[in-house]
Amino acid sequence: MSQMSVLIDFGYIAASILFILGIKMLSKADTARRGNMVSAIGMLIAVLITLLSGGMSYQWIMVGLIIGSLIGVVSARIVKMTSMPEMVALFNGFGGIASLLVGWAEFNSNPGLPLFTAIAVFFAVLIGGVAFSGSMIAFAKLAEIMDGKPILYKGQQIVNSLLILGLLAAGTLWAMDPTGANGYLLFMGVMVLSLLLGVLGVIPIGGGDMPVVISLLNSYSGLAACAAGFIILNNVLIVSGALVGASGIILTNIMCKAMNRSLANVLFSGFGAVTTSSAVSGGPQGEAKSVSPEDAYYILEAAASVAIVPGYGMAVAQAQHAVRELGELLEKNGAEVRYVVHPVAGRMPGHMNVLLAEANVPYDQLAEMDSVNPIMTTVDVCLVIGANDVVNPDARENESSPIYGMPIINVDYARTCIVMKRSLNVGFAGIQNPLFFKENTRMLFGDAKASLQSLVAEFKES
Amino acid sequence: MSAGLLFFVFILSIFLGIELISKVPSQLHTPLMSGSNAISGITIVGALIATGHSSEPVGIILGVLAVIFATINVVGGYLVTNRMLGMFKKKEGGQK
Numbered sequence: 001m002s003q004m005s006v007l008i009d010f011g012y013i014a015a016s017i018l019f020i021l022g023i024k025m026l027s028k029a030d031t032a033r034r035g036n037m038v039s040a041i042g043m044l045i046a047v048l049i050t051l052l053s054g055g056m057s058y059q060w061i062m063v064g065l066i067i068g069s070l071i072g073v074v075s076a077r078i079v080k081m082t083s084m085p086e087m088v089a090l091f092n093g094f095g096g097i098a099s100l101l102v103g104w105a106e107f108n109s110n111p112g113l114p115l116f117t118a119i120a121v122f123f124a125v126l127i128g129g130v131a132f133s134g135s136m137i138a139f140a141k142l143a144e145i146m147d148g149k150p151i152l153y154k155g156q157q158i159v160n161s162l163l164i165l166g167l168l169a170a171g172t173l174w175a176m177d178p179t180g181a182n183g184y185l186l187f188m189g190v191m192v193l194s195l196l197l198g199v200l201g202v203i204p205i206g207g208g209d210m211p212v213v214i215s216l217l218n219s220y221s222g223l224a225a226c227a228a229g230f231i232i233l234n235n236v237l238i239v240s241g242a243l244v245g246a247s248g249i250i251l252t253n254i255m256c257k258a259m260n261r262s263l264a265n266v267l268f269s270g271f272g273a274v275t276t277s278s279a280v281s282g283g284p285q286g287e288a289k290s291v292s293p294e295d296a297y298y299i300l301e302a303a304a305s306v307a308i309v310p311g312y313g314m315a316v317a318q319a320q321h322a323v324r325e326l327g328e329l330l331e332k333n334g335a336e337v338r339y340v341v342h343p344v345a346g347r348m349p350g351h352m353n354v355l356l357a358e359a360n361v362p363y364d365q366l367a368e369m370d371s372v373n374p375i376m377t378t379v380d381v382c383l384v385i386g387a388n389d390v391v392n393p394d395a396r397e398n399e400s401s402p403i404y405g406m407p408i409i410n411v412d413y414a415r416t417c418i419v420m421k422r423s424l425n426v427g428f429a430g431i432q433n434p435l436f437f438k439e440n441t442r443m444l445f446g447d448a449k450a451s452l453q454s455l456v457a458e459f460k461e462s
Numbered sequence: 463m464s465a466g467l468l469f470f471v472f473i474l475s476i477f478l479g480i481e482l483i484s485k486v487p488s489q490l491h492t493p494l495m496s497g498s499n500a501i502s503g504i505t506i507v508g509a510l511i512a513t514g515h516s517s518e519p520v521g522i523i524l525g526v527l528a529v530i531f532a533t534i535n536v537v538g539g540y541l542v543t544n545r546m547l548g549m550f551k552k553k554e555g556g557q558k
Binding site: 043079089248343 | 495502544545
């Protein structure tokens with residue numbers, strides 16, 4: 001028996017080490033894939049060791065593992081790269097709800113919880129519940145089941161504050177005496193309020209801020225696993241949950257810095273909705289100059305250097321392969337081609353990089369914003385594909401703009417800027433973009449993929 | 463294991479996590495996020511243990527549901543991350 005428990009402890013230590021190494025390797029390009037494998041092996045060891053420790057109902061575990069694996073394998077296989085943000089949100093929500101259920105199951109089987117365990121159960125339910133319902137809302141917004149615009153109403157902050165107070169009150173009462181019908185009722189109350197908090201916390205956040213929200217919710221599901229670790233007094237859950245929690249916070253921070261906003265501003269300001277009215281009335285004057293694909297071809301054909309700036313519109317139009325094809329033709333034509341990716345372009349951290357990688361864009365052609373901005377004036381043509389707010393010069397020039405101060409890609413400094421867009425509509429932040437009306441800007445209206453394909457056709461014909 | 467020791471481990475792990483990934487190149491943001499998301503599926507260990515806690519229907523249902531969701535998180539998370547990173551890798555090989 002004691003030998004067994006030593007084996008189990010060593011197994012968990014091994015798993016923890018593999019998780020730590022895995023995360024470290026994941027954050028470097030050349031070791032990332034192996035890092036993922038290493039952490040998967042750690043997970044396998046943790047699961048096998050747990051199964052060895054006995055005292056579980058194995059037939060039900062088999063049922064759960066088989067159903068879960070089938071769903072996991074199938075959805076990971078069929079998901080399109082463009083739908084990756086909503087898939088990550090969905091998986092993340094499932095991790096959160098699992099931690100909530102672990103807490104519930106513990107309480108259900110043993111209502112007379114000691115205070116320490118009760119507090120751990122409370123946090124598992126609270127954080128797991130918020131991570132789940134918040135991720136589901138993020139998923140609905142990203143999959144466009146729900147409108148991506150922020151939902152705001154009067155007294156929203158007050159409602160949310162009351163909700164948190166109610167949660168703490170119900171949680172305290174419950175933790176002091178979790179037994180009896182009263183205890184169960186309070187527990188259900190805590191659970192419902194937690195789920196509600198996740199929903200109400202994410203609806204005021206606009207689609208453009210989703211990269212921040214997803215990485216924050218990712219951090220929450222890690223912390224929920226941590227709380228589950230405190231319930232079953234298991235170190236491996238605490239170590240790995242804390243690692244995920246910390247890495248999520250760091251990513252969140254990187255995203256916020258890239259937008260020059262604080263986390264509080266992202267979470268509570270309802271960015272977009274409040275600014276729409278003022279932005280529309282005070283919108284920039286002037287006329288946008290539109291071009292046909294033929295004209296755009298002549299501009300590109302004469303260019304010696306081209307910078308391609310992709311945005312969420314490229315993902316929506318699934319245009320990444322057409323982009324790569326055009327990039328190759330431009331290179332053949334003798335132009336120097338660079339892809340410039342803004343850190344928060346798209347709907348999750350690094351969204352554009354994943355899509356361009358899927359389309360086999362050579363790694364060395366990807367450039368970071370900071371390295372291209374200083375030499376932007378030497379670029380002949382900047383091709384903006386479905387990006388909007390991250391190239392809005394107002395962020396640099398207009399102090400009254402809500403996005404003032406956000407680092408942007410200075411596409412308007414290029415000699416010519418071709419913007420591919422479906423219409424002159426405002427972006428997710430709901431702000432007009434003076435870029436469209438600048439002297440050196442040409443608008444190529446239409447679906448990004450169709451426009452790119454006609455450009456590709458023009459190149460091939462000549 | 464004592465509560466104090468668990469907290470000790472918790473706090474150290476948070477610091478370790480922060481030190482571990484202070485700088486991440488932007489093309490790895492997504493894989494890092496989805497890879498760490500898969501790790502948060504470690505709650506599967508809690509789910510497995512939870513199935514053994516009770517033999518009445520509600521307890522079993524809760525345990526099995528927890529196992530299902532955690533397994534989706536783990537299996538789906540690792541596979542999706544691997545698929546994404548595979549795309550990065552293929553390209554490097556293709557350039558040779």
